[in-house]
Amino acid sequence: MKVTVVGAGNVGATCADVLAYREIANEIVLVDIKEGLAEGKALDIWQKAPIDLYDSRTVGATNDFSRTAGSDVVVITSGLPRKPGMSRDDLIATNAQIVTSVTQNIVKYSPEAIIIVVSNPLDVMTYAAHLTSKSPRTKVIGMAGILDTARYRAFLAEALNVSPKDIQALLMGGHGDTMVPLPRYTTVGGIPVTELIGKEQLDAIITRTTYGGGELVKLMGTSAWYAPGSAAAQMVEAIVRDQRRVFPVCMQLDGEYGIKNCYLGVPVILGKNGVEKVLEVQLNTEEMASLKNSEKHVREVMEAFDRMGK
Numbered sequence: 001m002k003v004t005v006v007g008a009g010n011v012g013a014t015c016a017d018v019l020a021y022r023e024i025a026n027e028i029v030l031v032d033i034k035e036g037l038a039e040g041k042a043l044d045i046w047q048k049a050p051i052d053l054y055d056s057r058t059v060g061a062t063n064d065f066s067r068t069a070g071s072d073v074v075v076i077t078s079g080l081p082r083k084p085g086m087s088r089d090d091l092i093a094t095n096a097q098i099v100t101s102v103t104q105n106i107v108k109y110s111p112e113a114i115i116i117v118v119s120n121p122l123d124v125m126t127y128a129a130h131l132t133s134k135s136p137r138t139k140v141i142g143m144a145g146i147l148d149t150a151r152y153r154a155f156l157a158e159a160l161n162v163s164p165k166d167i168q169a170l171l172m173g174g175h176g177d178t179m180v181p182l183p184r185y186t187t188v189g190g191i192p193v194t195e196l197i198g199k200e201q202l203d204a205i206i207t208r209t210t211y212g213g214g215e216l217v218k219l220m221g222t223s224a225w226y227a228p229g230s231a232a233a234q235m236v237e238a239i240v241r242d243q244r245r246v247f248p249v250c251m252q253l254d255g256e257y258g259i260k261n262c263y264l265g266v267p268v269i270l271g272k273n274g275v276e277k278v279l280e281v282q283l284n285t286e287e288m289a290s291l292k293n294s295e296k297h298v299r300e301v302m303e304a305f306d307r308m309g310k
Contacts (some may be wrong), residue, residue, distance in 0.1 A: 001027075002074070003072065006075065006106070007031075008034070011077045011118060013030070014225050015228075017232045020054055022054070023055060027056070027057050028058045029060070029068050030059070031068060032062065037062070037153045042058040043060065059221060063255075064104035065108065072239075075116045075232050079095035080095060081222065092301065096156055099132075102143060114140075115141070116134060116141060117129050117250075120223075123175055127263045130252060138251070138276075139273070139274040139275075140252075141235075141251045142263065143231055145171055145232040145247060145248025145250065146248065148168065151227070152186075152209040155205045159201060167238065172265050173298075175250065185281065243270070246268070246270075249265060257259040
């Protein structure tokens with residue numbers, strides 16, 4: 001089993017490290033445009049194999065996609081963070097060009113690969129990769145929901161002073177300010193979270209989750225990497241091991257929730273073929289309105305991307 005991670009920055013390197021440590025693939029290839037970066041990080045991860053006792057082989061390559069040939073899963077983390085003075089359209093244009101080029105190379109050498117997009121803006125980058133790859137929608141998906149629900153669950157575990165292992169949650173919609181946390185589908189050891197925490201405190205946690213990425217940027221001056229990298233690795237594991245895990249992932253909707261041709265986070269069964277099934281949960285009027293608002297926001301970003309191609 002072979003997995004490629006494109007982009008050897010903090011998120012990509014973390015993803016590769018988790019994949020190796022958990023022996024999810026026999027070979028893990030790191031690719032980056034910066035000379036020596038992917039080779040160096042891959043070598044560093046390989047050199048700790050005797051310490052952490054794993055067999056997965058990590059190798060790096062500078063802008064050489066031929067090394068990725070025959071990959072079963074490819075994770076795209078490439079792209080630039082938004083910088084001061086850069087508009088949203090600037091970020092879309094820059095990262096879409098990167099993601100499009102990367103996807104072309106992926107399909108050239110691994111036409112059957114399942115693609116997981118981590119690059120931001122996440123929803124529209126998943127759109128760009130899907131358009132470029134021409135693969136089925138079930139095989140080009142974005143990582144956002146696992147990260148966002150992890151933040152939500154971590155904050156709840158802290159507030160309730162319980163293990164995060166016992167918290168299950170669902171979150172839908174776009175990755176960003178319009179995400180849709182669903183307290184009705186959040187449980188702690190099977191107990192509805194609304195029975196364990198007051199509405200005011202729960203609302204505060206939901207707000208903190210919504211702006212979770214911004215909180216980390218404010219603290220560190222850069223985006224997160226441990227949680228995003230681990231979240232992407234968890235998706236790879238579900239696919240490689242055909243675990244049929246239920247996760248929220250970003251994908252093109254085709255009528256689910258009354259939405260067509262928009263890339264939003266929804267719960268799915270994730271297995272060896274990518275998305276095995278989209279799960280449609282019942283949403284009340286307020287939840288559906290929030291999802292539609294998220295759809296509106298994502299479509300605006302998609303339209304901005306479309307205008308750049310004209």
